[in-house]
Amino acid sequence: MKDYAKIRSHQKSKRPPNNIEWSVECTIAFERLKTALTQAPILRAPNFNEPFILETDACDYGLGAVLTQEYDNKKFVIAYASRTQTTAERNYFPIEKEDV
Template sequence: MLVKSRTAEDHLQNLSIMFGILKDYRMRLNPKKCAFGVSSGKFLGFMISQRGIEANPEKIKAIIDMERPKTTKDIQSLTGRVAALTRFISKATDKCVPFFKALKGGKRDITWTAECDNAFQALKNYMSKAPLLSKPLPGEILYLYLSVSGTAVSSVLIRKPEKAELPIFYVSKALQSAELRYPPLEQLALALVVSARRLRPYFQAHGIKVLTNQPSGKCSRNQKFLAD
């Protein structure tokens, strides 16, 4: 449970409302597991502060310090760690394609190719500079950039305060079976559907402008968030 406020006065009022709700439902809190009046802290595996949402440094370190996978279990461990941080990773699925290829066949020992090694090092480099995710203001217009590759659909939700472009959330999904044969326009529609489902709270609270790197849609001038 997290209660956040913009000012100390608002925070006291919000806490009063929260305690009223807890009282109505006869719920109790463990004082040893509560923290009040803090400006930052860990919540649901992420670091929350006034600056925004950051990836848990421990989870990032677990990827950066990981040795080169030698078995199927090692790769599954790697992709699992990536999955826990996908909201921070641009085109996460595309970055993991070489690892998925190495898993094909179901053998315990894997064939670790040069492509796998390059992808592994690129992933570590990216995670060492994992982006800070911004938080939108109430009613702010947001922008959703869609991207389609031969193996996945991806998107990034951003906000543009004072001409800056700040990422809010990254989404990525591997194309499966029949989806791989979809025409580009249908894959683009799939990217929008996947993103809308994943980002439902943002779609409900904000106006969102959708842009894409495909000729069939409106192209953005700056694709830096989906270019990594």
């Protein structure tokens, strides 16, 4: 799911032992997740005879990657991956975060 870690970051910070205080941001994130889960992703099956393109990105709170391939000069998504960073990973330099 595209941007899963980013959307979910508001809710993950609410896990115990933190006090649970459901905010407007949590409600918005929850609604976005429900919508995303009910829509079929537009993914294409990989063609193992063609090269893959891996694009990565990182910010202060999360990591993401998109695996794509080109068909007829257009990029098509094969897979998405994302997650929040661990406490240790938040201390990495920006260029190191994209290699995690």
